[in-house]
Amino acid sequence: MNQMVVTPLSDALGAxxxxxxxxxxxxxxxxxxxxxxxDNIVVxxxxxxxxxxxxxxFARRFGEIQYHINSEYKMEDQPEVLILSTEIVDGxxxxxxxxxxxxxxxxxxxxxxTAYTILQSVIxxxxxxxxxxxxxxxxxxTLDDDLKARIQGLVGIHSFNRTRxxxxxxxxxxxxxxxxxxERSPPDSFHPMVRTHPATGRKALFISPRFTIGILDLDxxxxxxxxxxxxxxxxxxxxxxxxxxxxxxxxxxDNRQTLxxxxxxxxxxxxxxxxxxxxxxxxxx
Ligand code: SIN
Numbered sequence: 453m454n455q456m457v458v459t460p461l462s463d464a465l466g467a468x469x470x471x472x473x474x475x476x477x478x479x480x481x482x483x484x485x486x487x488x489x490x491d492n493i494v495v496x497x498x499x500x501x502x503x504x505x506x507x508x509x510f511a512r513r514f515g516e517i518q519y520h521i522n523s524e525y526k527m528e529d530q531p532e533v534l535i536l537s538t539e540i541v542d543g544x545x546x547x548x549x550x551x552x553x554x555x556x557x558x559x560x561x562x563x564x565x566t567a568y569t570i571l572q573s574v575i576x577x578x579x580x581x582x583x584x585x586x587x588x589x590x591x592x593x594t595l596d597d598d599l600k601a602r603i604q605g606l607v608g609i610h611s612f613n614r615t616r617x618x619x620x621x622x623x624x625x626x627x628x629x630x631x632x633x634x635e636r637s638p639p640d641s642f643h644p645m646v647r648t649h650p651a652t653g654r655k656a657l658f659i660s661p662r663f664t665i666g667i668l669d670l671d672x673x674x675x676x677x678x679x680x681x682x683x684x685x686x687x688x689x690x691x692x693x694x695x696x697x698x699x700x701x702x703x704x705x706d707n708r709q710t711l712x713x714x715x716x717x718x719x720x721x722x723x724x725x726x727x728x729x730x731x732x733x734x735x736x737x
Contacts, residue, residue: 557708560660645658
């Protein structure tokens, strides 16, 4: 196999790669896949169904695994894999049921956020459970010059703590959300609002409604309306690719150039189960 073909999926971003077996890629083909990911930001490979061990091995080819802070939902015998799932067994969630329900870039709340995420669909509902990605390179490029000048050199404040985010509603899943998030949240991280990709040199907006809670050295009276304006811009449909999952889809994305959103809408008793592996990136610059 490994006669790799790359076909764009939308005008915004994303490409489908065919002719590869992700579990058995020679070095040259893997290099072409990584280049395709840098160029297209999101890459979809259908019909893969990697075991958790094979998914971990595949992820490691991109770099160092980044473990999620939510230890209760890591796979017991393969902690590199985080379970995202709406399944409930014996009254307990087997995975995070609502991960990604607001636009975000993975782990932007730590000093070295995720470079690549690899997400594989295991159980796909008939209705709901889609995912969207927005192109943060185009989002930056299509800002008007005034706005580009205003955000030049600004630094976003990123936090995992949902209860400190003025755009998030108070979560209902936890008995005491303030305590839940305070216990788990690392110290705030500070990242340039416009970052440069280390491989392509392209500039991208690097903020998100889920994790960016303010702007360093700017009062909220000025920072929050500026963030609102930018967040309205990034959700422009011309920038978005919408993915309808099939079981065995292996989708990878470059978090330095995109935000993503789990669209939800799964109706019990149907379930959705995904296996996620993340690869650590550099300190954004
Ligand atoms: C995520 O936010 O990493 C997961 C997205 C999804 O499950 O669709």
